[in-house]
Amino acid sequence: MNAPATNLVTDPVVIVGGGFTGLSAAYELAAAGNKVVVLEKEPMVGGLASGFTVGEFTLEKFYHHWFTNDVHVMDLIKEIGRSDEVVFRPTRTGMYYANTIFRLSTPLDLLKFKALSFPNRIRLGLLALKARRIKDWKSIEHMTAREWLIKLAGPEVFRVVWEPLLVGKFGPYADKVGAVWFWKKLALRGGSRASDGREVLAYYKGGFSELAEALKRKLEGMGVEVRVNAPVSGLEVENGRATAVRTRDGAVPARAVLLTHALPLIADLLEGHAAPDYVAGLRRIEYLANICLVLELDRSLSETYWLNVNDPTFPFVGVIEHTNFEPPESYGGRHIVFLSKYLPESDSLYRMADEEVLDFAVPHLQRMFPDFKREWVTGHHVWRARFSQPIAEPHHSKLIPAEETPLDNVLITSMAQIYPEDRGTSYAIREGRRVARELVPRLATEPSAEAGPVGS
Ligand SMILES: Cc1cc2nc3c(=O)[nH]c(=O)nc-3n(C[C@H](O)[C@H](O)[C@H](O)COP(=O)(O)OP(=O)(O)OC[C@H]3O[C@@H](n4cnc5c(N)ncnc54)[C@H](O)[C@@H]3O)c2cc1C
Secondary structure (H helix, E strand, C coil): CCCCCCEECCCCEEEECCCHHHHHHHHHHHHCCCCEEEECCCCCCCHHHCEEEECCEEEECCCCCEECCCHHHHHHHHHCCCHHHEEEEEECEEEEECCEEEECCCHHHHHCCCCCCHHHHHHHHHHHHHHHHCCCHHHHCCCEHHHHHHHHHCHHHHHHHHHHHHHHHHHHHHHHCEHHHHHHHHHHHHCCECCCCCEEEEEECCCHHHHHHHHHHHHHHCCCEEECCCCEEEEEEECCEEEEEEECCEEEECCEEEECCCHHHHHHHHECCECHHHHHHHCCCCEEEEEEEEEEECCCCCCCCEEEECCCCCCCCEEEEHHHCCCHHHHCCCEEEEEEEEECCCCHHHHCCHHHHHHHHHHHHHHHCCCCCHHHEEEEEEEEEEEEEECCCCCHHHCCCCCECCCCCEEECCHHHCCCCCCCHHHHHHHHHHHHHHHHHHHHCCCCHHHCEECC
């Protein structure tokens, strides 16, 4: 930080975005004695992991769970004294292929997986082990996931198991996804299993939004101001430093600014304050949107929690029966099912009215679950998020912007910078805290309040 004096040390550090990255960064900065303001556009904190009410209960807009190796979130929960709120449960995973639901929870299920020839079942099983043996992701960064998976497990395993999932999840970007993204998913997912091979997942009592609210309360207790309904519309910049952040209620003076929302939105904020090439670079990583249809049912659809859909004619990539993980009693006896689809925002499904989304989904669900009737649906909700999944292409590491920006006191910590892991709340917490910890000593070396405006 070496610019002329424009900021006061009495000004707060302003964090844009009240998702898990922003809240965690605020926690770290406040714990080190800094004045902090969090500005969140939505009426509630939690970002992509925020919730809505179903009756008197809270549920995520988009299904959420943790793996047992999501240590950063567990550490934070422990620090704020809430470990008792976390529950761990084994879950059932399945795959819908050729009009059949296959159970795929344990290694034994895999051996019985008739959609593949026996040698290919073994190849599929060995894939996770082979993935875990790769220690240096840079050695596969030049490859696409398709090339890498075919090389490791052969064309039949790719065609039956991975290609439909890649296409279902990434649509037109399926062939662009880098091997590193897939490798890390496989390696991490394999690490969240019980001794009998079943997947064990974790959840927060009352949902992820309850954790976000608990963090907000904790921050407020530490003196942090968390403003919701506060969309940031611009930065005020003098001499290469941000002096304030603009909101519709006026400008908030800022000693430093931490931007945690999606890179294309950050590009909009920095437009005119940084070189055009730099701003264009922030727009280089592409993102998929997501649409989730959340169904309240009067009965259960199946015994599976997580059903991967390997059928390109089914328009959703996952059928997640949340209440096969967190019991229906947590939602007044309702059975909750999420139908999820990642897609470009131009996709017709993303643009359908909520009622149309339900009409569109029902016949497909009936094909998958022949007993299912529309009368089982007692309520439905549709949620959309434009910036849901950054696409990690080959050589993604070269596209990730640095935390530093051309503005001296403005830093970025955003979902698309998480790598080689995929985005997730635990990594959001890791990165939010890390970047805040890096900022703390820089703030401390500035002149004291008595000296007036800063500049070092
Ligand atoms: C369908 C889906 C399922 C997922 N499942 C899981 C899961 O099971 N487990 C898991 O750990 N993670 C999961 N994730 C990922 C997880 O939700 C994200 O990684 C995490 O929430 C990202 O947090 P963040 O703070 O980095 O970003 P965000 O949550 O995107 O937060 C950014 C915040 O910035 C705010 N904002 C944007 N523009 C402005 C502005 N101009 N002014 C002020 N505020 C602004 C936004 O409203 C938002 O609250 C899932 C994500 C999706 C989409």
